[in-house]
Amino acid sequence: MNFAQLRAFNAVATHRTFMAAAQALGVTQSAITQNIKALEESVGTSLFTRTGTRIELTASAYDLLPRVREVVLALEDLGSRISKTRDLRLGHLSIGLCAPYVAMPIFERFSQSYPGVTLNVRLGNSSSLLDLVAQHAVDVAIVTLLEPDDDFVCERLVDQEVMILVHQGHPWWQVDQVTAKGLAGQPFILRETGSMTRQIFERAMSKLAVPISTRLVLGSREAVKEAVAAGLGIGIVLNREIGQDARVKGIRLKGADVSAGEYLVTLPRNRERGVIREFFATACDQAADGKG
Known part of the structure; x- marks a missing residue:
């Protein structure tokens, strides 16, 4: 088991196709396939099943995903810090949305600063999105809340x-x-x-x-x-x-x-990690400008 295999697994779990995962990581689809096959041999079980054109996670994959996601985020953040720059040239961020109208100005601003970062968006209501963040299925979410939730880092963006x-x-x-x-x-x-x-x-x-x-x-x-x-x-x-x-x-x-308030949320241990840290900073800047 190595980092390339973990990154491939995380990308496929996020994008749900081998082709999209390869594009997100800037590698060939065959490299993704080989890494997934090697990882499945290491853990001794299948991690994905095909449903039409989509990839679905097995029970073993759902159990593995939170740990793998944490490792990937930590190593990507370490690489960013070692390079002594906040300029993220490549990467991807999975985002849950219940309010696209609030999110789009943030997306525009973030993409201008970090054009190499792919944003993978999932839509849902606030309750389901909080569950996705807790399960590491998305990195961050923009949700409607009456008040901050103590289980997450919650940054109020707009009323x-x-x-x-x-x-x-x-x-x-x-x-x-x-x-x-x-x-x-x-x-x-x-x-x-x-x-x-x-x-x-x-x-x-x-x-x-x-x-x-x-x-x-x-x-x-x-x-x-x-x-x-x-x-x-x-x-x-x-x-x-x-x-x-x-x-x-x-x-x-x-x-x-x-x-109510529209909040940007993530898990506390992920708040200062790489692309999540920069997305929070961008969202806060956009919120401050909007209030002005």
């Missing part, structure tokens, strides 16, 4: 608030805000249970004893927007995630605590 989403034909199209009591009886289109936006909204409505009628539950922010635009009901969305769709409009919710 958010839940808004009511309506379509052009709705009677509220011309108003700028509504009261919580006015929501009673309205047909709501909500995200899945793990959505932090939904949790914030439902917690606030519970405190105010306002009953919510759910017409439809959908698994993505984009699906909720399309359903609202089609006139199927009203929805909820964080203010920075409304986008530019002229068919829908966000309305502020008066008299309810529906605020």
Whole structure:
């Protein structure tokens, strides 16, 4: 077992294809295949199975991944420190996102500074993304939280608030805000249970004893927007995630605590390691500029 084999395993586990792993590491696909084969012989078990065009991790691979990821991060960080430069010429960073609109300016800024670093992005709700960080399936995540989670390093980037989403034909199209009591009886289109936006909204409505009628539950922010635009009901969305769709409009919710923060999170032991350290620095700079 050697570092090349561990890097190959980590890259395949991150990108889920041998070709993408080879491109991320700047080596041939055959080199990836040989390193994985040698590693499997060393550990005495298969690490990957093929499902169509995708690669899936075996139970042994899931058990091995957190340890391998830690070794790879540590050695990459050591190489960066030895070279006495913060200029990361090559590398990759896996990122979990629940709020692309918040992340894109950070990605732009980071890519300008470190064009050789590949960003591999996975989308999900905040609850699932925290699990992925804890499992070393992603290095960092940008998630919506009511408050920092003590199990992670949490850097607050921006403030958010839940808004009511309506379509052009709705009677509220011309108003700028509504009261919580006015929501009673309205047909709501909500995200899945793990959505932090939904949790914030439902917690606030519970405190105010306002009953919510759910017409439809959908698994993505984009699906909720399309359903609202089609006139199927009203929805909820964080203010920075409304986008530019002229068919829908966000309305502020008066008299309810529906605020939260967008946080960049990682595991404490990874915060000062190589590319993660630089991504945190870039995100903090972008957040500071945005507040200014």
